[in-house]
Amino acid sequence: MLSIVCPVYNEADNIEKLVEEVDKKIQSPLELIVVYDFAEDNTLPVLKKIVHSYEFEIRSEQNHFGRGALNAIKTGFECARGETVLVTMADLSDDLGIVDAMYRKIHEDGFDIVCGSRYMRGGKQVGGPLLKKFLSSLAGKSLYLLRRFPTHDVTNSFKMYRKQILEQIAVQSQGGFEIGMELVVKAFLQNCKITEIPTTWIDRTSGSSKFQMWKWMPSYLRWYIHAFNRRKK
Known part of the structure; x- marks a missing residue:
């Protein structure tokens, strides 16, 4: 089974659309884990209305490592019941149409990590800050x-x-979204099987981004340098 981990912060405008996209585009057996920071998050009332409207399980879990996206992702990892875990955002930026292909890469081809790639042949990014891109x-x-x-x-x-x-x-990792980079770098150094699939990333149209480039850049740089360490034999 696939556990989809989705950190949220006041995503009332997007969460129902995300659940619809999951239902429409993913055929693999799954559960959706929505991780929130605080009980007043406006995502929760919307989620409560639709939680029983779909055949797959939708669970909400409160972030128990401390506020922020990184801790929400860690909470989702800990709560995941599936043998495979996907991280996606509630802002509808990720291409859920490739999830089944990612799942097959792990369960049929034996890969340990499958990366959605904007920068390989066939991938692209639509919108977003040019410097960040x-x-x-x-x-x-x-x-x-x-x-x-x-x-x-x-x-x-x-x-x-x-x-x-x-x-x-x-x-x-200490903050932001650096955890995804840390995990794939460390897995690479441990000789795990990693591959990529082209994806199209589209900048959000509702809500506001929580990405803080200048604040988190040193953390990304840390894992970039770490990638040049010697791999295990």
């Missing part, structure tokens, strides 16, 4: 060329993991 693309493509890293898009949070791999990696 440039730096993200530069990080991914340079690691691919200089380190033979198995994805062109190391910074994208839209990744699917074999849960066993998540249980083997000690998370050190």
Whole structure:
């Protein structure tokens, strides 16, 4: 089964659309775990109205590691019942149409991590800040060329993991969305099987982004440098 982890922060305008997209575009057996920071989050009343309208299970879990996206993702990982875990955002930016193909890569082809890639052939990004896009693309493509890293898009949070791999990696990230980069870098150094699938990322049309580029850049740089460490033999 696939556990989809979705951190939210006042996503009342988007959550019902996201659940509809999950229902329409994903055929793999799944549960959806919506992780929120505080009881007053406006996502929750909307979710409560639709929670029993779909055949797959929808669960809400309160973030118990402390507020913020990173801790919400950690909470989702801990609560996941599936043997495979996907992280996606509630802002409808991620391409859920590729999820079944990602799932097959793990369950049929034996990969440990599958990365949705905006910067490989066939992938693209629509909208979003140009500087953020440039730096993200530069990080991914340079690691691919200089380190033979198995994805062109190391910074994208839209990744699917074999849960066993998540249980083997000690998370050190402190904030933001850096956890996705940390996990794939550490898995690479441990010789895990990693691949990528082209995806189209579309900037959100409702709500506001919680991404803080300048605040989190040092953390991303930390894991970029860490990727050049020696791999295990």
